[in-house]
Amino acid sequence: MDNAKWTFGLTMMIVGMGGTFLTLWILSLVMDLLKKIFPLAPKAATQDKK
């Protein structure tokens, strides 16, 4: 495999995998934030326990 292909492949691997992890990590933080802003109403949680 020539240098240009190696460069392309490794760039895709590092930026691609890193970008995927970063995007999903940001999404998980946003999801946590959503849960904090809009918590489950105590009534619904109690009903669930019953």
Place this chain on the structure above:
Amino acid sequence: MLDTVVQGLSGLGAGTSYLFTSGGPNVIMLLIAATLLYLGVKKEVEPLLLVPIGFGCMLVNIPLSDLMEPGGLLRILYDMGISNEVFPLLIFVGIGAMIDFGSLLENPKMLLFGAAGQFGIFLTLLLALALGFPALEAVSIAVIGACDGPTAIYVASQYAPQLLAPISVAAYSYMALVPIIQPPIMRALTTPAERVIKMAPIKRSVSQQTKLLFPIVVTLVTGLLAPKGLPLMGTIMLGNFMRECGVVARLTKASENEIANIVTLFLGLAIGGTMEGHAFLKPQTLAIFGMGFIAICTDTIAGVLFGKLVCKLTGGKVNPLIGAAGISAFPMAARVVQAQGQLYDKKNHLLMHAAGVNTGGQIGSVVAAAVMLSVLKGMGLI
């Protein structure tokens, strides 16, 4: 008069004559079509796709049928929804309408498993490049590792339409083979003690507002970070938003039933139509199937190893088996994890945790494809 009759008769036998003279590849493909139909009908391996794909493959390999020529039925279906990527996107609306992201929202960190489960994509990309495939073909082949048929078709139809048939057939075949491919890898990478780890039951903690806002937020965040993948994420989240908002039940029902069914039929037939013998039977087809297999094995290996890491970091609170569900094959991968967990402890219920990881894998596969396309755009390759 006699000449005309003979000419007419020669037209009747032209197909058969072609089959026996230069139709060797067609005969092989007819056998492959029969195998696909057998797997779909008798073994129920992804029947909704393998039956139309197998039948389309049979139709296109009957000599002189012209079904993939301009104006032919299969060509019309191909132009209608494959060459412009509409069919996979419509299927994504249906998938979004079917998936409940509740179990993922209960524990959003499970999304990271969905990232680990995409490692096969990037390793396969390197492998395809090493085997001499050009960059865009290598990217299209690598997306088989997303374990996600519509994403594979979406990418291949844009950047490697000449490889669409082997890529889509490999993607769907390996998705169907997840229950066979994954368990040996899961067993090889985990210890007996790890396999019986019980995870704390999931407590309901997600409000309806959160579930409703989730698809909008995901669309905005991924759209801003990786805009080239927005059609994929946008359609899946549109389906999910319709499901969660509760005021368009008719549209939700149509998306997950009628539209998804019709599009699946058309998509399968059109893909089968691309499996013409002379174009399909090439060494590169075998190479693509081999790389697809490696991609899915690597996804599973990366997922389970990530599970082991999380298990160590949490002091043994996470069963590493759930890492195998970080791929897009939903809900099959989650069921495989549940079955493997119960194989070693019948009272171990990993399904809800694995379902969270599996929906994370669904999002992860789309994000990985979106990130790849955006990086390619950044490099000026597309």
